[in-house]
Amino acid sequence: MPTSVNRDALSGSVALVTGAASGIGRAIAMTFARSGASVALVDIDSGAGTEVQNAILSAGGKALFCQADVANRRDCVQAVSKTVATFGGLNILVNSAGIIRRATVLETTEEEWDKGMAVNVKSIYLLSSEAIPIMEQSGGGVILNIGSGWGLVGGTRAALYCASKGAVIQLTRAMALDHGQQNIRVNCICPGDTDTPMLESEASQLGLPGGSLQEDARERPLGRIGIPEDVAQAALFLAGDAASYITGTTLVVDGGGLAG
Numbered sequence: 001m002p003t004s005v006n007r008d009a010l011s012g013s014v015a016l017v018t019g020a021a022s023g024i025g026r027a028i029a030m031t032f033a034r035s036g037a038s039v040a041l042v043d044i045d046s047g048a049g050t051e052v053q054n055a056i057l058s059a060g061g062k063a064l065f066c067q068a069d070v071a072n073r074r075d076c077v078q079a080v081s082k083t084v085a086t087f088g089g090l091n092i093l094v095n096s097a098g099i100i101r102r103a104t105v106l107e108t109t110e111e112e113w114d115k116g117m118a119v120n121v122k123s124i125y126l127l128s129s130e131a132i133p134i135m136e137q138s139g140g141g142v143i144l145n146i147g148s149g150w151g152l153v154g155g156t157r158a159a160l161y162c163a164s165k166g167a168v169i170q171l172t173r174a175m176a177l178d179h180g181q182q183n184i185r186v187n188c189i190c191p192g193d194t195d196t197p198m199l200e201s202e203a204s205q206l207g208l209p210g211g212s213l214q215e216d217a218r219e220r221p222l223g224r225i226g227i228p229e230d231v232a233q234a235a236l237f238l239a240g241d242a243a244s245y246i247t248g249t250t251l252v253v254d255g256g257g258l259a260g
């Protein structure tokens, strides 16, 4: 289990993390703040987002909550401009906000399809379009997209989700090619099952008892479900100087689930 944090690893950096009110985004935001970054917390959920902001501030870190729907261009423009106005720049963008619908194509409505693709994929385009020119001005930056193991292999009753996460991986590669010359590194983390509210939502959508997906994860090589901090440690590595020659890659963080 991850234990330590280098308190200077992101010192002086400004990070914007979407989905920062819960789960993986929350863990990334808190880890980045503990590592010295000023963190803009972007989420549609203002109650939980404000709690994360207060937790970081009480621990002596720097944080600002911005309520935004990441599928909405105006909200994304405002979130980036508020971040720059408050912290003086933007060096790291983490796209973690996401939603899941556990359904086949036959069970997925057109509205669900459009919303899932907008939250999981279009949001990366919207926020990156705002962030890249700012990163370019300051000599570079880092974009981390949270994909999924289901962007690499298929899963049952997850048609929209698999399509959206496959798109996240390809968008990551395309952006890495386009923006390497500006010293902007673009990478993707693909978590396996991770113990967050999203996993509980999946169990309930599938009519499974709570805790059953956590139990299934015991069959992974490392014998346990992932926790948000597992993904946050991978994000910290990819965001920092230790990963300065890594771009366009996909890092699987799944306890060995896809290894076999």
Ligand SMILES: NC(=O)c1ccc[n+]([C@@H]2O[C@H](COP(=O)([O-])OP(=O)(O)OC[C@H]3O[C@@H](n4cnc5c(N)ncnc54)[C@H](O)[C@@H]3O)[C@@H](O)[C@H]2O)c1
Pocket: 018, 019, 020, 021, 022, 023, 024, 025, 042, 043, 044, 045, 068, 069, 070, 071, 095, 096, 097, 098, 099, 119, 146, 147, 148, 149, 190, 191, 192, 193, 194, 195, 196, 197, 198, 199
């Ligand atoms: N939990 C897992 O098992 C797992 C596995 C693989 C990949 N992922 C991916 O990790 C990312 C984070 O998932 P999580 O498990 O932390 O989920 P979560 O449900 O705990 O957190 C998702 C956050 O995104 C926010 N969000 C949703 N729609 C939004 C919108 N339109 N605008 C702004 N914010 C919005 C939610 O309010 C929530 O705070 C997602 O992209 C997810 O697909 C999760």
